[in-house]
Amino acid sequence: MSSPSSLPTKFGVLLFPGFQLLDVCGPLDILNMLAQTHPLTLSILASTLSPVSTAFPSSNNPAFSESLVPTHTFASPPPEGLDVLLVPGGFGTRSDDAVAPALAFVTAVFPRLTHLVTVCTGSALVARTGLLDGRRATTNKRGWAWATAQGPRVRWVPRARWVVDGNVWTSSGISAGMDAMYAFVGEVFGEEVASALADASEYERHTDSEWDPFGERWGVAKEQ
Amino acid sequence: MSSPSSLPTKFGVLLFPGFQLLDVCGPLDILNMLAQTHPLTLSILASTLSPVSTAFPSSNNPAFSESLVPTHTFASPPPEGLDVLLVPGGFGTRSDDAVAPALAFVTAVFPRLTHLVTVCTGSALVARTGLLDGRRATTNKRGWAWATAQGPRVRWVPRARWVVDGNVWTSSGISAGMDAMYAFVGEVFGEEVASALADASEYERHTDSEWDPFGERWGVAKEQ
Numbered sequence: 001m002s003s004p005s006s007l008p009t010k011f012g013v014l015l016f017p018g019f020q021l022l023d024v025c026g027p028l029d030i031l032n033m034l035a036q037t038h039p040l041t042l043s044i045l046a047s048t049l050s051p052v053s054t055a056f057p058s059s060n061n062p063a064f065s066e067s068l069v070p071t072h073t074f075a076s077p078p079p080e081g082l083d084v085l086l087v088p089g090g091f092g093t094r095s096d097d098a099v100a101p102a103l104a105f106v107t108a109v110f111p112r113l114t115h116l117v118t119v120c121t122g123s124a125l126v127a128r129t130g131l132l133d134g135r136r137a138t139t140n141k142r143g144w145a146w147a148t149a150q151g152p153r154v155r156w157v158p159r160a161r162w163v164v165d166g167n168v169w170t171s172s173g174i175s176a177g178m179d180a181m182y183a184f185v186g187e188v189f190g191e192e193v194a195s196a197l198a199d200a201s202e203y204e205r206h207t208d209s210e211w212d213p214f215g216e217r218w219g220v221a222k223e224q
Numbered sequence: 225m226s227s228p229s230s231l232p233t234k235f236g237v238l239l240f241p242g243f244q245l246l247d248v249c250g251p252l253d254i255l256n257m258l259a260q261t262h263p264l265t266l267s268i269l270a271s272t273l274s275p276v277s278t279a280f281p282s283s284n285n286p287a288f289s290e291s292l293v294p295t296h297t298f299a300s301p302p303p304e305g306l307d308v309l310l311v312p313g314g315f316g317t318r319s320d321d322a323v324a325p326a327l328a329f330v331t332a333v334f335p336r337l338t339h340l341v342t343v344c345t346g347s348a349l350v351a352r353t354g355l356l357d358g359r360r361a362t363t364n365k366r367g368w369a370w371a372t373a374q375g376p377r378v379r380w381v382p383r384a385r386w387v388v389d390g391n392v393w394t395s396s397g398i399s400a401g402m403d404a405m406y407a408f409v410g411e412v413f414g415e416e417v418a419s420a421l422a423d424a425s426e427y428e429r430h431t432d433s434e435w436d437p438f439g440e441r442w443g444v445a446k447e448q
Contacts, residue, residue, distance in 0.1 A: 011288070021256055022425065025249035028290060029398070032245055032278060035288035042288040051275070051293045054256060064235070064259030064266040066252060069275045069291040142424055174253070175402075175427035200366055201246065202438040203399035204430070214426040 008083035008114045012043040016102050018056025018092025021066055022174050023119040027086055027181035033197050034185060043078045046070035047101045056091040074105040083114045089121030099125050116168045117184060119177030123170040127151025135165040140173035141218040158222060159215040161206050172212060179206045232307035232338045236267040240326050242280025242316025245290055246398050247343040251310055251405035257421050258409060267302045270294040271325045280315045298329040307338045313345030323349050340392045341408060343401030347394040351375025359389040364397035365442040382446060383439040385430050396436060403430045
């Protein structure tokens with residue numbers, strides 16, 4: 001647990017077309033509740049201030065999608081900086097065009113972050129910047145082959161709900177982002193804080209970072 | 225499981241200021257994935273087409289919030305109608321001003337729905353319309369006293385992850401909406417469909433509707 005004076009307060013999340021809704025909103029709902037008792041701020045960053053849609057050309061059905069509204073562009077991030085950046089995954093990570101601006105932003109902002117948290121194929125996005133090289137990390141298990149190929153020098157962990165390496169937290173697919181964020185809140189803000197939030201959300205956490213039936217479900221080899 | 229020709233396709237979700245993010249986005253992320261293999265459409269309904277924020281005056285921290293973009297207004301819903309309406313909860317349900325337009329919309333649209341699905345204090349919102357009178361229903365366990373007072377003639381179930389009564393599905397607090405939606409998909413589209421979606425989302429479902437440690441956690445009496 002960090003000392004109160006050093007607790008992170010300035011959170012950011014980046015969006016790109018074709019982001020996975022729960023990758024973003026699962027962790028943010030936890031932080032929304034944390035922000036009721038802690039002086040947190042959220043910046044939602046994207047290429048432009050136009051709403052960003054979960055729909056993506058490669059998705060079969062743009063008629064079923066949602067759009068979130070950014071607060072800042074990558075070119076004009078909050079002048080006070082960011083402490084924690086959340087990077088989601090989604091179909092959009094498969095598109096160079098969709099994620100190129102996000103890649104440049106992550107590379108630029110990373111050195112001044114206290115923590116980087118990725119969910120699902122958000123790990124693959126960040127891996128492409130080289131920032132995960134030599135680090136232990138995990139990602140979506142269904143998309144494992146593609147995702148891990150984005151960072152051949154990353155020490156990918158095939159069976160993990162989430163992985164912590166230094167100040168970088170990476171989670172397994174989609175729903176795993178919630179367990180990772182509760183664990184992050186527990187580590188940084190205190191376990192009793194995380195437990196209270198989970199009780200309020202009526203969420204049964206997986207508190208073991210090595211719990212991962214989905215590695216086997218999706219045929220990810222145990223040893224890499 | 226419904227016959228293929230009678231499967232619902234036209235989904236809607238209503239928003240109001242101060243909605244709970246995960247109440248909306250947990251279930252919708254499941255449906256986003258279902259929509260990749262089924263011809264579903266989503267209408268996002270609110271009082272106006274302006275983005276709707278999770279922030280609410282009674283919330284301590286509007287500096288940490290998100291906004292979703294509606295596709296339709298309550299006054300101009302999709303002309304082809306809706307099959308399934310999702311009603312979230314959140315702090316906004318405590319405000320007459322915030323939810324009055326939603327109450328009128330739910331009342332008007334309910335007779336033509338195939339299913340109504342509420343999450344968390346979305347049950348309390350719908351209870352105020354009288355549509356739950358005489359039905360079994362559940363709601364958020366931390367907010368139980370307030371929520372159940374919104375519908376004194378509802379047969380509230382104090383220990384339930386979710387409750388089904390006819391074509392009305394009600395869930396317990398926040399995270400319970402995901403288990404309820406997976407159960408709904410299992411019932412209507414088939415259990416193998418629901419299981420495949422949960423595996424893709426790396427989500428460990430609670431498949432027992434009576435599983436509810438949070439009733440006890442929040443001191444909700446077992447017998448009402």
